Amino acid sequence: DVKVTQSSRYLVKRTGEKVFLECVQDMDHENMFWYRQDPGLGLRLIYFSYDVKMKEKGDIPEGYSVSREKKERFSLILESASTNQTSMYLCASRGQGGGNYEQYFGPGTRLTVT
Amino acid sequence: KQEVTQIPAALSVPEGENLVLNCSFTDSAIYNLQWFRQDPGKGLTSLLLIQSSQREQTSGRLNASLDKSSGRSTLYIAASQPGDSATYLCAVTGGSQGNLIFGKGTKLSVKP
Numbered sequence: 001d002v003k004v005t006q007s008s009r010y011l012v013k014r015t016g017e018k019v020f021l022e023c024v025q026d027m028d029h030e031n032m033f034w035y036r037q038d039p040g041l042g043l044r045l046i047y048f049s050y051d052v053k054m055k056e057k058g059d060i061p062e063g064y065s066v067s068r069e070k071k072e073r074f075s076l077i078l079e080s081a082s083t084n085q086t087s088m089y090l091c092a093s094r095g096q097g098g099g100n101y102e103q104y105f106g107p108g109t110r111l112t113v114t
Numbered sequence: 115k116q117e118v119t120q121i122p123a124a125l126s127v128p129e130g131e132n133l134v135l136n137c138s139f140t141d142s143a144i145y146n147l148q149w150f151r152q153d154p155g156k157g158l159t160s161l162l163l164i165q166s167s168q169r170e171q172t173s174g175r176l177n178a179s180l181d182k183s184s185g186r187s188t189l190y191i192a193a194s195q196p197g198d199s200a201t202y203l204c205a206v207t208g209g210s211q212g213n214l215i216f217g218k219g220t221k222l223s224v225k226p
Binding site for chain 1 (some may be wrong): 145146148150155156157158159160163203205207212213214216217218219
């Protein structure tokens with residue numbers, strides 16, 4: 001059974017803190033993604049990775065960085081958290097090649113920055 | 115730039131009714147279209163994936179259709195139940211990087 005897990009369901013951090021959000025998938029997928037979801041704005045892509053140590057900017061990368069040292073794990077880093085980064089963060093993974101484009105999502109992390 | 119629109123933004127129906135959710139996209143050059151369900155405060159659950167060469171997909175009481183030429187997809191839910199209450203999101207995969215572009219969703223409420 002397909003599984004994407006995220007390290008925390010809820011997280012409260014202070015302005016200026018460095019924040020790590022972890023995502024792990026067990027499907028041996030090449031592609032992994034980080035989105036944020038905000039009311040009225042929908043899901044927006046922050047970063048994605050198509051291979052270990054590879055990363056590409058999405059639509060809203062400012063204030064974020066990512067790390068992918070192992071195929072199954074993709075981390076989102078907020079270098080210095082700000083209140084406008086309060087949001088729901090969703091991780092996803094997807095296989096590669098042919099018609100194998102179904103994307104699977106984790107349960108999400110609700111981050112509040114105070 | 116690809117844009118995905120979902121109409122209506124919210125829908126309330128009595129239990130047992132058949133209903134249709136609509137999704138439209140501006141660029142027909144897509145690899146596939148995916149329908150998701152999202153419960154409040156939760157992640158996304160994939161419901162159906164339609165490849166660009168397909169016209170429809172079915173899973174239980176759900177049927178999704180795709181008309182690439184007109185840039186439209188519909189999700190048909192038969193005999194709706196209160197447990198179907200959720201937000202339904204449509205997304206297309208396309209572009210040079212093959213990433214998902216999402217609509218803003220339709221919030222469905224099924225009243226007992």
